[in-house]
Amino acid sequence: MKLYISTDFEGVAGIVDWDQIMVGSHDYEMGRRLLLGELNAAIDGALQAGAQTILVNDSHSSMRNLDPEQLHGAASLLSGKHKPLYMMEGLDSSFDAIFFLGYHGSIGASHAVLSHSYNPRAIWEARINGEVVGETALNALVAAHYGVPIALVSGDEVTVEEAQRLEPAPHGAIVKRSISRYAAESLHPTLARERIHQAAHDALTMRKPASAPTFPRPTTVELTFLTADMAEMGAWVRGVELVEGNARAVRFGGDDLLDLFRTFVTLVMLTRGLVE
Ligand SMILES: [Zn+2]
Secondary structure, eight states, X not given: OEEEEEEOSTTSTTOOSGGGTXXXXXXXXXXXXXXXXXXXXXXXXXXXXXXXXXXXXXXXXXXXXXXXXXXXXXEEEEOSSXXXXXXXXXXXXXXXXXXXXXOOOOTTOSSXXXXXXSOTTTEEEEEEXXXXXXXXXXXXXXXXXXXXXXXXXXXXXXXXHHHTTSSSOOEEEEEEEEEETTEXXXXXXXXXXHHHHHHHHHHHTTTOXXXXXXXXXXXXXXEEESSHHHHHHHTTSTTOEEETTEEEEEEEEESOHHHHHHHHHHHHHHHGGGOO
């Protein structure tokens, strides 16, 4: 069995502030130990469930948050910036299952610690086929394209609830309860790791989803930016159009889900140039 793990950071137990998860920040070393602890627990659980090949894609910020020496020896590591498929780089149809580890709620969710949707300084809201979505559903476009089931999502309860709107719903491991965007009540790291270890095992055995996520085709993605300038710039990309009546929103759609995700990544990268 071949497993793909995309790791974010905000959804790890004990994490409540950017100061714990950005390279060079005060509590970063502590934060990355917490992330690694949950990741290695997930890998252990997956191995016990029969996983043989495991690829970890470090997907948060600089995308070099994981110490290669401390990563579980059974996994290989994809890290570093400028990955064409970003949080989903490295996935292809040879994989049997996906884990989203340490994920977080969408930018508009209430009581969701460190909530955002890719870029909190550019994207105000993302929708797929009219429904407000976060990173789990956006990344699920790639999973759907390659036909790989999303077996497990870990994070706070908002993240898991958002992820379980996918069809079919992934198994969830809740490791904290968000109080606000900068406060949460977390399990002790030891307990969080035990919960993730068990959930990883179950997600690949008795709770394994029957199929990859599905989206009605054609699929439409709509992004609302913080400023009209960002939307204007987004509409320079072929296939992307401004939404009538909303100067801050763009829309693009089609049947090719990988193509939609690539367009989304292009818009994320492009609008970075307008963030002050
Ligand atoms: Zn992140």
